[in-house]
Amino acid sequence: MTTTLSTTGRRASTRRRTDRRLGGRRANLLYVPALILFALFTVYPLLKGVELSFTNWNGFSPRSSYVGFDNYLRLLHDANVRKTLANTLIYGVGSTLVQQILGLGLALALDRAMRGRNLARAIIYLPALVSPVVMGTMYYLFFQYNNGVLNDVTGWFGGEKVAWLSSANTALIIVVMVNSLQFVGVSMIIYLAGLQSIPWMYTEAAMLDGADAWQRFRYITLPLLQPAFATSIVLNLIGGLKLFDVIKVLTGGGPGYATNSLSTFISVTYFDAQSAGYASAMGVVLFLLIVVFTIAANTALNRRRMEEM
Amino acid sequence: MKSRPLATAAIGALALTLVACSSTAPSGTVTDGNAASFKLEFQTGLAVDTPILTTLTDLTGKFQGANPGVTIDLVPRSNTYEADLKVRLAGGNAPDLWATHGWSLLRYSEFLVPLQNEAWAKNFNPALDAAMKNKAGEFFAYPVDTDIAGIVYNADALKTAGVDPTKIKSWNDFGQALSALKAAGITPITASGKDNWFAGNLVDWMLSGAYSEAQAKDLANGTFVSDGYRLVLDQIAKWRDEGMFNVDYSSATTDDIARALGEAKTGFVFIQNSLTNNALEFNPDAKLGYIPVPSFVGDNYLIGGESQAYGISKASKHIDTAKAYLAFLAQPENTSALAAAAGTIPGLTNAKVEPGHLAASYDAFVAPGNIPLVPYFDRVSLPNGMWNTVVSTADSIITGQADVDAAVGVLKSDFTNLHGQSQ
Known part of the structure; x- marks a missing residue:
């Protein structure tokens, strides 16, 4: 009985600790992986696309040069x-x-x-x-x-x-x-x-x-x-x-x-x-x-x- | 212990980042460059089950048999072959070998190994010089065949309409032939806006005879000259108004056109001779041929240039093996077999010409050497990337979506922009 109470007490204590850890700023860390993936596959291509829009790149050549707002004009x-x-x-x-x-x-x-x-x-x-x-x-x-x-x-x-x-x-x-x-x-x-x-x-x-x-x-x-x-x-x-x-x-x-x-x-x-x-x-x-x-x-x-x- | 969630998140993120950021190993390097066995990736640009891919597969098997440890991975073409290649080139992930589909010099030469010093290069067909060699005499792909194209016809369809193809010497003669076909209930010209290179070919074929040499030079140097375009588009608009194109133009596929050609339901198609192979699949007894393209300003001509040609990536880890493979393919009997499977003329002069079902046209127009062989107009006179504009504007004229002035305006605008981009 003592053992059971002790185990239950430890579980409750662990749960409280976990709850505390998940609260506040630490919980924010849980979305870091998703944020990194989002940055890699959405934000970076978007920014790269914006950068490309100021060049005359042909899509495959190693060469290109910046043309300012020419493409938009x-x-x-x-x-x-x-x-x-x-x-x-x-x-x-x-x-x-x-x-x-x-x-x-x-x-x-x-x-x-x-x-x-x-x-x-x-x-x-x-x-x-x-x-x-x-x-x-x-x-x-x-x-x-x-x-x-x-x-x-x-x-x-x-x-x-x-x-x-x-x-x-x-x-x-x-x-x-x-x-x-x-x-x-x-x-x-x-x-x-x-x-x-x-x-x-x-x-x-x-x-x-x-x-x-x-x-x-x-x-x-x-x-x-x-x-x-x-x-x-x-x-x-x-x-x-x-x-x-x-x-x-x-x-x-x-x-x-x-x-x-x-x-x-x-x-x-x-x-x-x-x-x-x-x-x-x-x-x-x-x-x-x-x-x-x-x-x-x-x-x-x-x-x-x-x-x- | 307190830092475990932070560590887990950081390690997970790092792992994902590394996975996402790690570039794939260069193709053709199964383990490393000195390995006993390795694989070369060859983007063939060939559709599955085509006779030429079958022949290439057989020959590659023989090469691999003679070179234990070497594997050539023959990759059939996808619907987005060009786009796929461009993406891979942009990403620095070029295949070891690839089919250059007419663009070994103008588009891909900066990525390819020059081949003019190979032993087989002395047999390079001079007819390909304009399309494949630069001013320094370098060329960048092994030419399996020499593309020779005129206006393809079905002899039975012309016979029904009472048209003698050998008497078509001018666009006026051609127009009369179209009228005769229409009167006989046969579609005069079959093209397609769906598989839209048919529309582009129509303009490209005609443009070579619509510009004087000086005007073509101006175009190549970046000065847009509208006269020839206007001439060609006016002619096409006239044919459109006279109902000379197939009614199913907007939805016809390549197979539909091949069927129409094979079954004598159309008189003429502006397409490379290789389409006649497809037509024969629908009717093995079809009598097909081609005539030179009439000119607006000079002699009538045939169009020729690079068709099937294979280049080696500068970035390949196995350039010597790739060169040995091309040297094997360049052996006369192998080049002959490949060209015969493609239904075209070999790209090397020491290979055997087997024009097959087009022998009559070959004997009449090519063998005597009287008809000039001119390169594809867009490849030598227009900036790289204009083909799409040629296709779309031709399609706009045939479908009546644009008038000639508007189409010429689009051509001029794209010409100016693309020429500026290439400088």
Whole structure:
């Protein structure tokens, strides 16, 4: 008995010591490894990218020289950069809009008790687990002119074949839709989590007060979904602005430069056009663009949430 | 004891840092440079299952058999071969040997061992001089073959349309041939914006005949001359407006084009002759050939230059072994076998020419030596890195995304920037 008490006492003492050690400044040391990895693989490449943006490096030669702000000035006059910047915004904002509308709709539909609900949720979420390259290839096979699924199906009904990827506008819309459909499941899950966190008593009280379905949605569900909105919108916005894989596989940035995003154009400029310095300047701009949009979206959504409260 | 968490965190971080920062051992050094057995990495730039990779694998097996302890690791190409190589060069991690895919001189020479003093160098095909030798007479890769390209055609398609390829002497003749093909329901020119080098080839092929010698010299010296570009892009825009390109242009793959060529569904393709091998896979009986490229300003010509060529990294720990390996490949029977597998002309003059299914075109246009063989325009007259702009602007014109003025503007801008960067 004495032994048991003694052992228990030592354990308690050890736990107290450990608790003390984990408290305060010492606990901060535990995230040092993660901090070092973050510095090595995120901060250092970022700073190196910024440094490169002031050079004329071709991406592989041991030689390069500093060119000051030339690359940034060149950005201002490059029509292709303007085009790809516009495309990037279309991908970012377009995909975000489509994913919010579809994601919220699906979440509302699948939040109800119904048969096959879990299966439907799983099926809608599954594409998010697939590599965007695979997704892009699948849709390429869907939209291609010869032997494309869409043209074959329309052909059964006497329709003419259409070169879907030849038109810049159509190709842009296709890229937005493919990206949105792939990740709509993510938005749906976020909204489902948001819906399930809304206490039933609010809805019940509103029903007792005679609120109809639209009023309950407008005045209870939507305001209480604000945190979910913020999360989903910011995630989708960042994903859309960084869009790369689907474009690379589906359209290759063409026709011409018509469907390039900044990400794909950076890749082409860095590796194919051998202008690593210039590509790095574009990368810095893309980084700042994402920062600005993310902060703006977060600020706007938080302000709205405060107003609702 | 008190310092254990701190020590653990510090040691862990240090270990992770060391793992992350440690550079990989130089390729080709399994243990060390004096080891009895070692491995050389060879980035072949060849797709798996191609006849030339099969032949190269067989030959490499023989070399390894004769040199116990030496292993040559033949790495097939990836979709991002060029980008991968550039990253490795930038990181100081070059393979021991690599395929230079047309750029042994202009892009890779600073990383490669000069080979002009090798015993086999006396058989270097002079047709490759412009593309592969610098002013000092140095060259940096063993040339497996000499790329000879014209405008590839399907003889059955032309016959159906009543077109005699030997009578095409000018772009006007070529335009009439295209009209005849279109009238016969055959796609006149097949290209691709997906595998977009087809679009780039179209412009590159034509540019060589669109600039006078003096203008080409100006370009090479960094003065942009728009006339030739405008001429070529106007011609392509005209063909586009007349519906001379394949309808599936934006989604066609190389295989789609090879199939169309093999099955006589297209008349012409602007591509290296090696594509005819792919076309024969779809139709072994296809009758294929090539014609010289008509010129706007001078004589008609064929395009030639570096195709399959292998260089040795200056940083390799096994340069002598790599040289011995290239010397083995450069033996006449081995070079002949490789060139035959590629369906091209050998890069060494002592190897046997086996033009195979393209023998008729070879006999008509190459063997007599009357048709000039000019280098790829972008490689000699444009700054390194312009190929991408050539491709994208050609694609923009064919798809109607840009007019000629806009495309020439992009070319001028990129030309100026890249030339400035190379200085």
